[in-house]
Every structure is written in C-alpha cells, then in structure tokens.
Amino acid sequence: MLYGNTIKTLGSSLDYAIRRNEQIATNIANVDTPNYKAKDIAFKDILNEKLRTSLQAKRTHEKHLPFQIETRTYHTFLKKNLQYNHNGNNVDIDKEMANLAKNQIYYQSLVDRMNGKFTDLQTVIRGGR
Template identity: 55%
Template structure:
C-alpha cells in the first residue's frame, strides 16, 4: 500500500517521461546538421501496455525489480530510420522538434503544478486545515 496512493507515483513517472523527452528533443535539435543523424523519439506507457497485453507474466523476486502488478511506466527512446529530409542523410525536422519542445514544456509545467497542488493539500491536512 502506498502512503500517497498512486497519484504521486503517476505524476513522478510522467515527470520522468517529460524529462527524457526534453533531453531527446534537445539532442535532435543539437544534431540538426550532423550527417546521417537519425531523429529519436520517446515512447511511454504504450510500450508496457503492449507487452502486458501479449500475456506477459512477471514475478518480482527482488525489491529492485520493476513491480508489474501496479501501473508502471516504461520510457523507451527509439530511432526513426525510415526517412531522410536533408541531402546529408539527416532526418531531423527542426520545426517539428521546436513544436514538440514547446508542447513538452507546457506538459512538464502542468505536471509540476499538479504535484505542487498535491503536496500543498497534504501540507494543509498535516497542519489541521490551516
């Protein structure tokens, strides 16, 4: 049983996803002129859900192992090798990356605001509603 329920853990997993996505987008933008560089993207929840839907059975034998019995996150970075936009073999679309970066920053800030709200509520309860 979790002290805070699943909400804090879900927000934490989502923040981790947003951080990895931000790093990946920044890496793509930094390599926009690198010959033969292929853009990377980040997948979240759908990776784990796909595996679990295939009848994926797990047994947790160590506290350091992932707990698949609760809602967990799976963040995976993949490379898009199916296209080339530039003459040098690079497939980074800087306009798309900048748009994704702006969306991700808004998403991240919304998560931070939500987790701050959760902690403020807990703090209020601990202080007796004052």
C-alpha cells in the same frame, strides 16, 4: 498509501517528460550533423509498465496464455521520417521545436499537479490552515 499511486504516477510521468526533453534537445543539437537520424521516446512502453504494475492478471486455466509485458519503461526509436535534409539527416527543426514546446507544457502541468498534492498535504498537516 498516501494519495494511492498518484505521487508515484506523477513522478514516473515527470521522468518520462524529462527523458523526452533530453531526446528532443539531442535531435535539435544534431540538426546539422550529417547522417544523424532523429529519435523519440515511445509512450507505449510507459503505458505497458503502468498496466503491468496496476493490473494484476490471473490465469484461471493452464491453457490460457500467460500475461507478460516487457519491463522496460522507455523505448527510444528512430523516427520514420522519409524526408531527409541535404546532409542525410532527418531532423525537422520545426517539428522538434513544436514537440519541445508541447513537452514543456506537459512537464509544467505535472509539476503544478504535484505541487497541488503537496499543498493539500501541507494544509492537512497544519490542521486546515
């Protein structure tokens, strides 16, 4: 496979960044919505998915525990923030804006890395020119 699993991994990471950006945007949009609870996307499920697909565990004895990892890639969860606004929601606009900026930097670095891989491939196709 071309570049091993690099392109697939970068694609999955981009998908995660997009989903997280959507969730952050939803939190920001609901900053004034009464009783809205902020949500986030869990990275742990993505890591488990990568481990499940790239590491093949083998049971060598029937008494060994089976290796089973959930197949969901993303998990949305309510943030455990105990500070609530006057209207009952827990969206912290400053934290959400910081998370949005951090996620955008992460996304852009993934795009740059993927572009680099395609540029390398293009150079090879052109014979090094």
